[in-house]
Amino acid sequence: DQQVKQNSPSLSVQEGRISILNCDYTNSMFDYFLWYKKYPAEGPTFLISISSIKDKNEDGRFTVFLNKSAKHLSLHIVPSQPGDSAVYFCAARGNRDDKIIFGKGTRLHILP
Amino acid sequence: NAGVMQNPRHLVRRRGQEARLRCSPMKGHSHVYWYRQLPEEGLKFMVYLQKENIIDESGMPKERFSAEFPKEGPSILRIQQVVRGDSAAYFCASSHSGTSGTEQFFGPGTRLTVL
Numbered sequence: 001d002q003q004v005k006q007n008s009p010s011l012s013v014q015e016g017r018i019s020i021l022n023c024d025y026t027n028s029m030f031d032y033f034l035w036y037k038k039y040p041a042e043g044p045t046f047l048i049s050i051s052s053i054k055d056k057n058e059d060g061r062f063t064v065f066l067n068k069s070a071k072h073l074s075l076h077i078v079p080s081q082p083g084d085s086a087v088y089f090c091a092a093r094g095n096r097d098d099k100i101i102f103g104k105g106t107r108l109h110i111l112p
Numbered sequence: 113n114a115g116v117m118q119n120p121r122h123l124v125r126r127r128g129q130e131a132r133l134r135c136s137p138m139k140g141h142s143h144v145y146w147y148r149q150l151p152e153e154g155l156k157f158m159v160y161l162q163k164e165n166i167i168d169e170s171g172m173p174k175e176r177f178s179a180e181f182p183k184e185g186p187s188i189l190r191i192q193q194v195v196r197g198d199s200a201a202y203f204c205a206s207s208h209s210g211t212s213g214t215e216q217f218f219g220p221g222t223r224l225t226v227l
Contacts, residue, residue: 004154006154036218041220041221042221043118043203043205043218043219043220043221044155044203045218046215046216049215089154089155098143098145098160098167099145099157099160099168099170099171100147100155100157100216101157102147102155102156103154104152104153104154105154
């Protein structure tokens with residue numbers, strides 16, 4: 001039962017353009033959402049997060065948008081850079097919950 | 113300030129052998145989490161430990177798997193009598209507290225291959 005869904009296994013974006021990665025969730029008890037970036041042979045690295053009481057959080061080139069009514073969030077990267085090529089995991093936690101629930105990931109390719 | 117350390121990075125075992133995976137959390141962190149990533153899948157939670165206590169093991173298989181985080185030394189994830197289906201990347205994460213907004217920092221993972 002996939003509680004966090006990333007329906008696009010891969011995405012290719014031209015360098016300098018905007019990358020938009022999407023994520024849907026089913027559990028309305030989630031109250032904290034995270035994006036992780038992962039390079040091959042490394043562990044996931046925290047990128048950005050958003051609390052359920054907000055609808056937007058921005059950090060440099062990275063912005064996360066949350067639409068609670070649609071149970072949807074997205075990560076925007078602008079401008080996209082070659083070093084952004086990686087697998088991006090959407091993840092969620094419930095209030096007072098210890099575990100993080102991960103999606104299956106989206107592999108982002110930044111094209112020169 | 114060293115990050116989360118895991119060893120070995122790669123582990124090969126034959127079916128029926130035991131696998132021991134070690135995790136040293138970041139300095140100052142007393143909360144450890146283990147996750148497993150099967151090929152083409154996301155990371156799946158296995159167990160959450162604090163020093164000398166298992167807090168949540170809801171993601172642990174009921175048999176053959178165990179975890180500990182002793183007062184001294186690293187956290188250990190132990191898999192007895194490994195089977196081919198145990199082949200995966202096992203990631204450890206640590207945090208300084210267990211509350212919802214606290215970031216978990218991940219180690220580089222141990223890639224277990226069962227022959």
